[in-house]
Amino acid sequence: MIREFGQAAKVLEWVKKEDLCCAEGALRVRMLASPINPADTNWIEGTYGTRPALPEVPGTEGVAEVMESRAAGFAVGDRVIFLDYAHGWQESRVVAAADVLRVPSDGNVLDLAMLKVNPATAWLMLERARSMDKPVVLQNAANSGVGRCVIQIARARGWRTVNFVRNAELAAELLDLGADAVFSDDEAGLQAAKLWLQQENAEIFLALNAVGGESAVRQLNLLADGATQVTYGAMGRRPVTVPNQFLIFRDMRFEGFWLSRWLKEASRDEMTAMYEELVTMMQKGQLRQAVDSVHALADFAAAFARQTAADRRGKVLFRGE
Amino acid sequence: MIREFGQAAKVLEWVKKEDLCCAEGALRVRMLASPINPADTNWIEGTYGTRPALPEVPGTEGVAEVMESRAAGFAVGDRVIFLDYAHGWQESRVVAAADVLRVPSDGNVLDLAMLKVNPATAWLMLERARSMDKPVVLQNAANSGVGRCVIQIARARGWRTVNFVRNAELAAELLDLGADAVFSDDEAGLQAAKLWLQQENAEIFLALNAVGGESAVRQLNLLADGATQVTYGAMGRRPVTVPNQFLIFRDMRFEGFWLSRWLKEASRDEMTAMYEELVTMMQKGQLRQAVDSVHALADFAAAFARQTAADRRGKVLFRGE
Missing domain, CATH: 3.90.180.10 (Medium-chain alcohol dehydrogenases, catalytic domain)
Known part of the structure; x- marks a missing residue:
């Protein structure tokens, strides 16, 4: 204690x-x-x-x-x-x-x-992609506990993930886990990601941010108009600075996610449904x-x-x- | 030309x-x-x-x-x-x-x-307050064309506005127009606004931001958990910097508004309904x-x-x- x-x-x-x-x-x-x-x-x-x-x-x-x-x-x-x-x-x-x-x-x-924290955080943030057509989800800190759950849950649903990591040596491990693309979280990685999106002809409407600072702003350059960035962590201990044009002309939305709040507000039925789905994924070996x-x-x-x-x-x- | x-x-x-x-x-x-x-x-x-x-x-x-x-x-x-x-x-x-x-x-x-720009911008941003109980709307640049429309449209609906202006001498004029409270857009004004909210026992769930920079961040200190800040202008030509705790722990949302986009996406029926309501307000002398x-x-x-x-x-x- x-x-x-x-x-x-x-x-x-x-x-x-x-x-x-x-x-x-x-x-x-x-x-x-x-x-x-x-x-x-x-x-x-x-x-x-x-x-x-x-x-x-x-x-x-x-x-x-x-x-x-x-x-x-x-x-x-x-x-x-x-x-x-x-x-x-x-x-x-x-x-x-x-x-x-x-x-x-x-x-x-x-x-x-x-089971309670990382898989649920990933699952709930990914809910925003359910209504999207062929979702492509962008995230930083992709090697974190939540990041790895995001990759696996997205993969199980047939959605794609574009992943940024501080240590690019982790790429192979995350690709093994089901990541579609892994880039280093810096300017070079941003340029490489832009090329990848062009080649794949893909648009990103959901970004998950656990870092803040420049990493969060870099994400904005990869997002489609009307996209949402969800901040759930602040590993970089720096604020999210949003250039105005992304808000006004490009209609981007910025939200936060805190699992504790959701667990306080959700009904027991909602929680049961989510955790049962996650346990099933674990049993199938889709979520480790x-x-x-x-x-x-x-x-x-x-x-x-x-x-x-x-x-x-x-x-x-x-x-x- | x-x-x-x-x-x-x-x-x-x-x-x-x-x-x-x-x-x-x-x-x-x-x-x-x-x-x-x-x-x-x-x-x-x-x-x-x-x-x-x-x-x-x-x-x-x-x-x-x-x-x-x-x-x-x-x-x-x-x-x-x-x-x-x-x-x-x-x-x-x-x-x-x-x-x-x-x-x-x-x-x-x-x-x-x-009629087309300022009244519509104010009307559409205020739509987010329709579902709120006894809305109190916060805005900076309250003396702008849009700001004055916000005050009048809110007043006509029985909603309250808390207004920040760069030039505090404008307070009397805005109070005449229907503003419920007017403060200078600085640290002293922020403290005065906090006191006012305490006295009125009021909570703010909608903030309209046309300035950016410090003025936008000051607004966050007056908002209730779960509130939305809508950025529609950048008079201060500085970005909105969002400390992470407002996103993660206080569940605030950050959006932008651009009338041109709305006019491109809205149906003719939606536009007609809005402008007819605004013309009626003008005819009644409620919107000048x-x-x-x-x-x-x-x-x-x-x-x-x-x-x-x-x-x-x-x-x-x-x-x-």
Whole structure:
């Protein structure tokens, strides 16, 4: 848990606690796995969109097994993911049945632990392309967790993706995953992408931006009139600067996406429908997320060492005992 | 007319020409009045969103009288405004009946000459507020032609406006016109507006931006989560810079508006319905635009001297002989 906001390596503590006895409508669950997301780091630093009252247990998402059920429709041994904040970095917790969703008991535990955030963010942003004819989706930070989900979900639907990455050496890996084109996120990459679009005779009406700054502005030069740019991250920590002609004469729209807001506002039916589709894709092998390493909860220092390592390749996860 | 792009005072010429004989479906009309709009200056400079083939006659909008009709439904003496580009700065022209709209023959000629652009721009941007509960609309450049129409149309509907102006001495005039609050477009004005919103317990979901730069960013600090900012001008000639948290965590949307695009895409029924409502408002005295001066076409040098004069108060118009 954390008692104050700050760098994870400094403020995380491993604490013994006992779960309250399970009340009517609630479940006592054992955490099976919970990843470290970039949002967790911000949440611990106190720089996320919301701040919890402290002390509190971090962990945005995770998968758990039901140990005791006081709610209809949930049996011991069922697996659940958390629709609300998971507080996933602990061995066990009590949760209202209304705040969880049952998932298959035979799925890959690590995949299910990473189901809530990245696949859903990708899926929901891609919804804007449903009404488009033969969508081509543009994104930066294409090697991120969300970026890789975007590539795979688009591919499963027969849509194309044009992907920008900071490290162009990743191109082969993303093409393997189903990317249609991968370019370096700089001026040379922009020019190469323009050529590709000409050759393919393709128009882009949806751009996903997780970087901001110049990377976000570069996207505008590849978009068709009337296109939408959705900002869901700010890895570059710089604002989106929109030259006026893109707004006025080229009718582009700029929106943001924050999964937490959607999860708060969506109906349970909407959430169930989306996550069931995503679980089906996982079961078919169409949606995979890279795993860097798996750690015991008590080894959080080692986990954060991997999380900040330059050679990290995929998610770092905690696994229950 | 102009033969090359450049400063209006340098490239405008007064030329004699004869109208082609009027073909089936067309009208020969005599221009009654046509204003100088900021868009005309850009059009002449070649810096507008579209560039005509030269030589060409400027004049975005205007009102004319039918001299000869070869089209059903139009009689000599009818008055029309131009849905397409008016080429209004000439004595007479031939126009397809499909490209004009009949207006009342007893209205104020100067008001009708300024009907197409500013009132329509204000009306269409305000459409986004129709679904809102007790709308409060925020705008900068509130003293502009569009800004004054926004104030009056909102007032006629019982909606409130919060207005920012560069010159705070204009406050009394805009309050007279129906503005609910007027502030100087700087940091002090922003703080005063925050207080006003608190006192009124009001939330703003629609902001209209004709300036860009810091003025556009200041608006964001007054908007409710989920609000939309519509950019329709760039008087400050600086881009809109959107800090990422407004996009991601506060769910704000950024769009542009360009009347030319709407006029190209809208159906004749939509256009007719809007302009009829606006003419009715004019007839009731609910929608007026300030006039600085009226000039003969041949006196374009004097007209442009007024257009660029520091003490200009309202539109400069050309009037037919």
